[in-house]
Amino acid sequence: MRYDTASFTRELTPTQLIGLDALLAVVLMASNVLWWTLGTHRTGWPAWQTVLTCSLGVAVAVRRLLPLPALAVASVVMATDGGLSLTGVLATALLVYGVAVARPVHVAACAGVVAGAVQLALVIPMQGITGHDYWGWPGVSQSFIVEAAAWAIGWSTRRGRAYTRGLVEQAEERAHLLLVEERMRIARELHDVVAHSLSIVAVQAGVGHHVIGSRPDEAAKSLSAIETTSRAALGELRSLLGVLREDDGAEWLPGGLDDLNTLLEQTRRAGVDVELTISGHPQTLPPGMDRAAYRIVQEALTNVVKHARTSHARATVTYAPGEVALTVVDAGVGRTTTPITEGHGLTGMKERAALYGGEVHAGPLSPHGFRVTARLPYVTGERTAQFPVGANVEGA
Incomplete structure (x- = not known):
């Protein structure tokens, strides 16, 4: 030296x-x-x-x-x-x-x-x-x-x-901002993994406890769903912790719009039947944006399982020139009298969308139900260059 x-x-x-x-x-x-x-x-x-x-x-x-x-x-x-x-x-x-x-x-x-x-x-x-x-x-x-x-x-x-x-x-200052972004990313990933899985586990445990005396076969299905969901959650947490320990450029947790069917199957096991509609011409999104879209839908369905008290929901993915739109609607109790309090889930959805210049809107429907809509814009053929910050934060 x-x-x-x-x-x-x-x-x-x-x-x-x-x-x-x-x-x-x-x-x-x-x-x-x-x-x-x-x-x-x-x-x-x-x-x-x-x-x-x-x-x-x-x-x-x-x-x-x-x-x-x-x-x-x-x-x-x-x-x-x-x-x-x-x-x-x-x-x-x-x-x-x-x-x-x-x-x-x-x-x-x-x-x-x-x-x-x-x-x-x-x-x-x-x-x-x-x-x-x-x-x-x-x-x-x-x-x-x-x-x-x-x-x-x-x-x-x-x-x-x-x-x-x-x-x-x-x-x-840049190191501090990167640290804050990294902490926010970890917090979002932990919330998405833990909240979704534990919501399904909680619902299935409640169902199993309720029917274990009268319908043991249904209780066995609930226990099976709990086992499957908890194992999947543990796998995701291990993947997350492995990325945090290893500084070798490893990819973050799997998840994209192509994995929605697996997500919907998990949600159905929690007692909510989800109808998926895909319209437009599906596009290959940047990895970070694809993961963000998946997490937004996941969080919206988690809220349906936790709060809506309904057995039916509808998810729509619409591909349009220059953007992808996501909508999750349920026919649950909604919120017509009490104000909406933004918790970690809704805040996380908005942060993910904002990384790519998008936006998220959530609110009750009349006379009942709740809707979450998200819009994520992109530029065809120039996606990687258009999203340097998002790519670093979500897809590093």
Whole structure:
């Protein structure tokens, strides 16, 4: 694995970064001492030179904590002592870079202009006071060019970090949305599997308990239906848990409009005779949409078994150009006086339809009965491209 300077510094704590700055300050101070004693051919070490060198070192050491004051001190030192030469140029450029990285662009720009103005205003008078003529106008111009380049690099670094943070935030938000969608998908699948199967088991258990004394043969049929339904439910739950455990792109639970006959047979065993009508020209739907259509019909029939108190229902699948329509109607008690409360089942049906730009409507009929209608649109020949979200959520 490759490590660069930026990745290395990102792994350090704030205390460690300040420690590195303090070490850098010591190196710069030592280089200034060497420059004074070896590069300028001067003898002795005046006290004011100690003050200036230490001031520059402190400014570098605290540049992360106090970037603006540190830049101000370095600018004054730069203009005061031309003997700092390359050491001062590098230190001031580092501080300009730090301000451009740590502060908003307008603040960093103002700080850079003020620092340059301070250096320009002090450098000529200080040359007369100290007797150092190292800088001159060419030297001042070169130092300004270096500081401007440092500011530009700092500004670019700040923008790059902001862009990276934005990408990270978007990735985290997308991961959160995917997690929510995944939880909703699991909840829908569990509800569809458990609710439908347990509804049939409950009805058959009630029938068996009621007739076990007078009609043992009917009770035996009920027990057989309970066994068959519970085994099927266990198989679906095992399939669901297997997909959750294995991250190998396995398909979700089986189920599609081609499996409606099996679903209707299970519903008939629960005591509700369902008449199925298919009209239009059957189309091959995207896998996710096909499964969603199946689950909508399954949930609607589950509600008939649980709430309608009827022995008859009618299911219709209508294929039309660009859409498939589903209708489940029962002749049960309906709801003519009490408001409809959307539970997990109706909410799940609407969520499944919404994934594909469809809609679900449910309501009572007069004088009795209940109807659920769903519409799922698709584009012929472009179904896969038209439903990237639904395909990921329902058919991954």
